Amino acid sequence: MRFASLGSGSRGNALVVEVGRTRLLLDCGFGIRETTARLSRLDLQPEDIAGILITHEHTDHIGGAVKFARRHEIPVWLTHGTFKNHSHAENLPDARMIDGHSVFQIGDIEVQPFPVPHDAREPVQYVFGDGCKRLGVLTDTGNSTPHIEALLSGCDAMVLECNHDPDMLRDGPYPPMLKRRVAGRFGHLDNGAAARLLAKLDNRRLQHMIAAHLSEKNNTPELARAALSPILGCAPEWVGVADQLNGFGWRQVF
Ligand SMILES: [Zn+2]
Ligand SMILES: [Zn+2]
Numbered sequence: 001m002r003f004a005s006l007g008s009g010s011r012g013n014a015l016v017v018e019v020g021r022t023r024l025l026l027d028c029g030f031g032i033r034e035t036t037a038r039l040s041r042l043d044l045q046p047e048d049i050a051g052i053l054i055t056h057e058h059t060d061h062i063g064g065a066v067k068f069a070r071r072h073e074i075p076v077w078l079t080h081g082t083f084k085n086h087s088h089a090e091n092l093p094d095a096r097m098i099d100g101h102s103v104f105q106i107g108d109i110e111v112q113p114f115p116v117p118h119d120a121r122e123p124v125q126y127v128f129g130d131g132c133k134r135l136g137v138l139t140d141t142g143n144s145t146p147h148i149e150a151l152l153s154g155c156d157a158m159v160l161e162c163n164h165d166p167d168m169l170r171d172g173p174y175p176p177m178l179k180r181r182v183a184g185r186f187g188h189l190d191n192g193a194a195a196r197l198l199a200k201l202d203n204r205r206l207q208h209m210i211a212a213h214l215s216e217k218n219n220t221p222e223l224a225r226a227a228l229s230p231i232l233g234c235a236p237e238w239v240g241v242a243d244q245l246n247g248f249g250w251r252q253v254f
Helices: 032-041 066-072 079-085 145-150 165-170 178-181 191-199 221-232
Strands: 002-007 013-017 022-026 051-053 074-078 097-098 104-106 108-115 124-129 134-138 155-163 206-214 246-250
Touching: 002 155, 013 032, 032 066, 051 066, 074 079, 079 097, 097 165, 108 145, 108 246, 124 145, 134 145, 145 191, 155 191, 165 178, 191 221, 206 221, 206 246
Parallel strands: 022 051, 051 074, 074 097, 134 155, 155 206
Antiparallel strands: 002 013, 002 246, 013 022, 104 108, 108 124, 124 134
């Protein structure tokens, strides 16, 4: 299993997961040309993508999905709530409804969705498996739940939201309503909340830790790394950061 990011943050998200000959795109928040260009950085063509999984209907996650899926005739998996709340979802060429609690298989990849508290209609995040190794992905969640912790515990690789530093958000440029939304129970995980969540997990198998969905205005890679690294007892640089422009390159899970 290996994975990489095309970019992460409020201006667009997309992650590639590969097991054997199956490659899935998790979210498609970039336009067609941008998605194609970013895939080529990973030596991938659109035809290499077997399916697109969507987490929720916010534009930074679904904004490019319909056009990309139509152009390349790619099936898209999403919850009923996400489908109903995206205005162009009926134009998807092949929409497949998922249950937020049921494991399913796409090619060589086992997909475990799980519901998250976020201000969308039926948002989910995912754990990906190859039958042996597991990659847990959690962004766009206002807080943690016992169910989330049970699923992320014991993962071999993790992509975890570190959206903001609470002080930077408080003193930053966002209008008050947006500040309340981001910091709220259905908003986004701040660095400390991500660290507290991580501290509850069994991290002994963890080979890759990536901080993701960092706010460009209200956070820095250094602060995110400084929050997570003491929990893992690692050097700050060991914690990867998925940024908006470049995401991150291939990470192999052994
Ligand atoms: Zn988002
Ligand atoms: Zn969101």
